[in-house]
Amino acid sequence: MQAARRIIIKVGSSLVTNEGRGVDLEAVSRWAGQIAGLRAAGKDVILVSSGAIAEGMRRLGWSQRPREMHQLQAAAAVGQMGLAQAYETAFRQRGMVAAQVLLTHADLADRQRYLNARTTLLTLLEQGVVPVINENDTVVTDEIKFGDNDTLGALVTNLVEGDVLIILTDQSGLYSADPRKHADATLIAQADAEDATLQAMAGGAGTGIGTGGMATKVTAARRAARSGAHTVIASGREPDVLIRLAQGEIVGTQLLAGHAKLAARKQWMADHLQLRGWVRVDDGAARRLRAQGASLLPVGVVEVQGDFERGDVIAVQDSGGAEIARGLSNYAASQARRIMRRPSSDIEAILGFSEEPELIHRDNMVFL
Ligand SMILES: Nc1ncnc2c1ncn2[C@@H]1O[C@H](COP(=O)(O)OP(=O)(O)O)[C@@H](O)[C@H]1O
Numbered sequence: 001m002q003a004a005r006r007i008i009i010k011v012g013s014s015l016v017t018n019e020g021r022g023v024d025l026e027a028v029s030r031w032a033g034q035i036a037g038l039r040a041a042g043k044d045v046i047l048v049s050s051g052a053i054a055e056g057m058r059r060l061g062w063s064q065r066p067r068e069m070h071q072l073q074a075a076a077a078v079g080q081m082g083l084a085q086a087y088e089t090a091f092r093q094r095g096m097v098a099a100q101v102l103l104t105h106a107d108l109a110d111r112q113r114y115l116n117a118r119t120t121l122l123t124l125l126e127q128g129v130v131p132v133i134n135e136n137d138t139v140v141t142d143e144i145k146f147g148d149n150d151t152l153g154a155l156v157t158n159l160v161e162g163d164v165l166i167i168l169t170d171q172s173g174l175y176s177a178d179p180r181k182h183a184d185a186t187l188i189a190q191a192d193a194e195d196a197t198l199q200a201m202a203g204g205a206g207t208g209i210g211t212g213g214m215a216t217k218v219t220a221a222r223r224a225a226r227s228g229a230h231t232v233i234a235s236g237r238e239p240d241v242l243i244r245l246a247q248g249e250i251v252g253t254q255l256l257a258g259h260a261k262l263a264a265r266k267q268w269m270a271d272h273l274q275l276r277g278w279v280r281v282d283d284g285a286a287r288r289l290r291a292q293g294a295s296l297l298p299v300g301v302v303e304v305q306g307d308f309e310r311g312d313v314i315a316v317q318d319s320g321g322a323e324i325a326r327g328l329s330n331y332a333a334s335q336a337r338r339i340m341r342r343p344s345s346d347i348e349a350i351l352g353f354s355e356e357p358e359l360i361h362r363d364n365m366v367f368l
C-alpha cells in the first residue's frame, strides 16, 4: 500500500446513504478529507461511488427497492444528483475539483470507448481532479448492467492500471462466513486474490440497500489481480481508514495479486483482442520499439494494412515482416495512412484534429 501510486476506492450504497436514510454527508466529507491527504502524498485517486438508487428511493419516498428495471433506473437518475452534489461540495471545501463519470459495461467492451474513457480518466488525474464514477444506470439494460459497482471498481482498476483497489463496505472485511448470520465468523486478514476457497465464504448482500454482498467483492479482487492490482476490503466507518492503509497499516482484508503488472496486461492483450490490421515500421522505429519499448509514432510507419478503427488492435511489423508488437491504435487505418512518415506535430494540420502524438502508446502495446 505504501508504494501504491494509483488507488481506486469503491464505496458501497449502504455506507454512502447511511443504510438508505439519505446521503451521509459526514461520511462523504470524511472520505474527501482522507482523499485530499492521499493526493497531497502524491497518489492518484479515483472514487467509484454507489448510492444513486438508494438516495433516489429516499427522494421519491419509496421504502422498498423496486424490482422493475425502469423504476431502478428512474431512482438512480434522481439519486445521482444528490451524490454528485455531495461529492462536489465535500471536495470543493478542501480546495479540490471533482468530476462525474458515468460508465456502462459496453463502454469498456468497445475498444474505442475504452481508450476514450482511459484517456479522459488519465487526463483528469493529471489535472489533479478526483473522478467520481458510477454506473450509467439510466441507459443500461439487464444484459449489459455491471450489476454491482464492485465489478465496475475492478474494471476501472484494469482500465487505468491501478495499483490497489480499496473496497469500503459496512463490514470490517471479508469474514469466514457472513457475520450477520454467523456470530462466530472470523476476519480473513490476508489471502491470495485468486484463492478459489474465498468464494465459498462470501455470501450475498446483507441489507436491502447493497446489491453484491461479499461475493462480488471477491470476484472484483480476482479481476483486479489479473492486471496486477491488490485489493483491500475494509470498513468505511473505520476512522482514517484510507490514510492508515496508505501508511502501511493492515486494516480489513488484503487480497493479494500474484501476477506482475506487465505479465497480466500482456495476457489480457493476447487473450482478448482480435487483430484488425498491421503497420510496417522503418528500421529506426523497429530498433526503438525493441530496445526501449517506446511508443510508436506515425513518423516511423511506412505501410498500413487492414481496415481498423481507433481502438482496434493492430500488429507492428519490422521491414522483414516479423511481428514486433501488438497494440491499440489511436487512429483509424485511413487516418494512419495519411499521417504515416510524418512528424506528430503535423497530425493536426493533416487530419484537422489530433487525438494523441503516438499511433500506439507504449502503455497500450504488448512487445513480442
Ligand atoms: N463472508 C462475508 N464477510 C463479510 N460480509 C459478508 C460475507 N458474506 C456476506 N456478507 C454480507 O455482505 C454485506 C456487504 O455487501 P453489500 O451489502 O453489497 O455492501 P456494499 O453496499 O458495500 O457493496 C455485508 O453487510 C454482509 O452482510
Ligand SMILES: N[C@@H](CCC(=O)OP(=O)(O)O)C(=O)O
Binding pocket: 011, 012, 013, 014, 049, 050, 051, 052, 053, 054, 076, 134, 135, 137, 147, 148, 149, 150, 209, 210, 211, 212, 213
Ligand atoms: N449504480 C448503482 C450501484 C448499485 C450497487 O452496486 O451498489 P453496491 O452493491 O452498494 O455497491 C447505484 O448507484 O445505486
